[in-house]
Amino acid sequence: MPSTSSTAGKTSSDGLEFAQPIAQRRNFPLAPTLRDVAARAGVHPATASRALDPARPGRVAPATVRRVRAAAVTLGYRPDPAARSLRTRRSGIVGVVVPDLTNPVVPPIVRGIERILWRAGLACVLADTGEDLQREAELIGELRARRCEGLIVAPAARSSPGLDSIDIPTVLVLRGIDGGTLPLVAANDERGVRAAVAHLRGLGHKRIGHVTGPPSMSTTVRRLRAFQALTDGPAVLGEAFTVDAGALAAARLLRRHPGTTAIIAGCDTVALGCYVAISAAALRCPDDVSVVGFNDIPLVDKVQPPLTTVAVPHYDLGQQAARTLLARMRRDPAGSALLPARLVVRDSTRAP
Amino acid sequence: MPSTSSTAGKTSSDGLEFAQPIAQRRNFPLAPTLRDVAARAGVHPATASRALDPARPGRVAPATVRRVRAAAVTLGYRPDPAARSLRTRRSGIVGVVVPDLTNPVVPPIVRGIERILWRAGLACVLADTGEDLQREAELIGELRARRCEGLIVAPAARSSPGLDSIDIPTVLVLRGIDGGTLPLVAANDERGVRAAVAHLRGLGHKRIGHVTGPPSMSTTVRRLRAFQALTDGPAVLGEAFTVDAGALAAARLLRRHPGTTAIIAGCDTVALGCYVAISAAALRCPDDVSVVGFNDIPLVDKVQPPLTTVAVPHYDLGQQAARTLLARMRRDPAGSALLPARLVVRDSTRAP
DNA sequence: TTGAAAGCGCTAACAA
DNA sequence: TTGTTAGCGCTTTCAA
16 A cells, blocks of 8 residues: 555655654755754753743743753754744834935934844844935835834934824934924934034124024924024024035025124034035135034044034934833833033134 | 623624634734735635735736725735745845944945845845954844845955855845855955056156055955055055054055155045144145045045045945845846946145 | 643635 | 635643
């Protein structure tokens, strides 16, 4: 009688033992499964699962734990995340949504996030929106579809459709949105602006102007409000956080308010735009006009003149945002945090 | 007789239909499953699955497809990635391993990768090794454990233990490793160096030196070899790709070879280190010594003097690496690629 | 302390 | 063309 398809535990006509249990096993050396580990340790898969669970020890005899551990190590066992995830409803990933990774303030934030989250056993899926709100909404949708356990978002603008009815733990970083209840981790812009104004006044400046970034960004608004609360100096809105937009806006400021002796810029690139406008107006920085930047991005200490700027601790922002997210995921209370920004004085500021 | 626990398809004593099938359903509004969609469309889950599979159409009657689609849309159905992954053995994620996200050459690469891979339906899990080989190996292990379908790695050094016996599709980007067979997507350093040398010779320079980055990096070696193939000028090895290391090495070069009129630096930050050393030696750039950088990172056009440099298309590197990975994942043949680097002439080079 | 059994949501093979 | 069945690998009751 020819042997038909495998029956468990019996011997076939050719004398070979069918070690295979009921169903046919995988044909080859894919990653070892819990069954393999359990078989090698001579226990049931469920026991192996319990033995390897570090979270709740003490449910398995120590000797058994050792045997299972040993088997797992020799086989190089790594639990299948898909299977585990299906069972536990936890994906082990969080989404990190950034507006533009090539904006120099963003990488240190992402790095800080990544550092903390890896350590907590979570993987970061990166999504770059290119400062596009629609794409931001799409990407957030994708991340939700992938069952991210949490989201850290640096939004493209103050109103973000993608975040309107977000239903997973979410933390904003760097930039806030209007009217939401999501926690935000950002720099203390108000104190940063105050430090800049105090520094310039200390040098003797009376006519201080402000060249902002685009008003669609919360950072612009926060810095502008702080500036207006402290001075009655003129402010000109820039179109973007770029050198060109900064140059354009600064040129307008200098034209309308020729007596201006100092400018606080909305960010460092805008500050470099101020340099351009100052030169174009046949003036010099810092001799005629002092400039203070914001962020302290790489190399602004190497430009001419080295830029005085309000340094923002972006790496810390990232770390803190990640910690806040972890807290939210644990349902611990965790609210917004404003991290201290500190003034770094270089050569772009001088007495008028 | 009191009604006992639910029996399928019957009416309970209180008159309420038990719509529930055999087993008790989820108690509440979690994400809708394929069962929900199928039920709503009046078909079997398997049919719904086929109807929603965009890859292989034509297996389901058009009318059914429409019904299922409609049901999926109204319910806001998104397939559970864990369940799908468990079944299909595809995780839908790739690992992106970078040495240091705050190194300005890295973000555009990651952005290029991310762009292409999202479009292909793959999510990027980011891992930053901090230029640490051991951490690199650990992180690659983690990504393997998470069943990444592929890996794009910018290795921390030319010998990378984590990549020794990698068994998933992998592409190197930016930096290569010794003796492997993994495809590498990088800039054509040889032609970049040649362009720099030709430019300097064209200006009349005879005594050209080279200040490198650390020899543990493939980029250093490739640029150095190209330099030595073209000139017999002196080369000094730097300790790192930093301003300080560049300054140290350049100082040595200028001391040992006082007649040097031009330096090709291993990267832009090293070039800025050369500026420092040149000033420290009471010389001026470009009047006494010309400097050429490598990479063209942000703001080197704003330093004093604006840096002449070999621009590397990092964003393209990332895109190309992602495309190469996709090809490898499809088992298409795809090998290394060297993308053109082009010289950007600014004010740090001048006739001697 | 361990084993047995069930099932997370999906898709592939087979049957009708 | 559609339905039935089974099972991916894991964890979690429940029972022994």
